[in-house]
Amino acid sequence: MTDRQNSFYTSISRYYSDIFPFNPMQLAFVKAKLKTLEEKTILDIGCATGELAFQLASQGAKVTGIDLNADLLQQARQNRKHQNLSFLMGNMLELKNDFSHRQFDAVLCFGNTLVHLNSEKEVLQMLQNARAVLKPGGQLLLQILNYDYICSHPVRELPIIETDAIKFIRYYNFSDDTDLIGFETRLEIKAENRTVANETPLLALKSAALKTLIKNAGFKNIQVYANFKQEAFGGAHLPLVVSCEG
Incomplete structure (x- = not known):
């Protein structure tokens, strides 16, 4: 990691x-x-x-x-x-x-x-x-x-995960020159009215x-x-x- x-x-x-x-x-x-x-x-x-x-x-x-x-x-x-x-x-x-x-x-x-x-x-x-x-x-x-499906379409957004407490939004950012893709997320914490944003690399x-x-x-x-x-x-x-x- x-x-x-x-x-x-x-x-x-x-x-x-x-x-x-x-x-x-x-x-x-x-x-x-x-x-x-x-x-x-x-x-x-x-x-x-x-x-x-x-x-x-x-x-x-x-x-x-x-x-x-x-x-x-x-x-x-x-x-x-x-x-x-x-x-x-x-x-x-x-x-x-x-x-x-x-x-x-x-x-x-x-x-x-x-x-x-x-x-x-x-x-x-x-x-x-x-x-x-x-x-x-x-x-x-x-x-x-x-990733056969995700990369061939390509799928740029995964299903949103939402509960009473949070909303989790996920995106993929693709690049032609690497097998790694950017996994971008936004976690909305409802009670705090706050958003935590991240991007991490994943191997496709x-x-x-x-x-x-x-x-x-x-x-x-x-x-x-x-x-x-x-x-x-x-x-x-x-x-x-x-x-x-x-």
């Missing part, structure tokens, strides 16, 4: 759970892939405020959540306490150094976290690290946005490139979906969801 990305998440951390509330379909997807959560060891990369990690732990999994943003981790530790759950400061490029070989039954990386890396080389490094800490046959589960990682990187990292049984319901990938949809085995 770059300094700019870290500053972005710090600036919205107080309202993160309003912007990105727990999505029950993520939990259902993990359960479907693992068959059972009881006694499963799971690493949640980019855990943020710990909503998904807490739900997994509550259903019997032993979960470690990592994130690079101290403000988000503080909220997770304060608000999502469970005996099966721990939160650590951790970098997805350093998994082999931070965890034991073949430690986890599953590694999760949801919420468009993967594309905060700066290059396909870094993505491959992350995938190789994930495979190293997975048990044989363990599941790597990913979710980013569908297409599905074919992602599948190649996953294969090159040594994973098998690679499945790509349009959403956590496991519907067929392709066309005008925003999510890109992947499952594969180590």
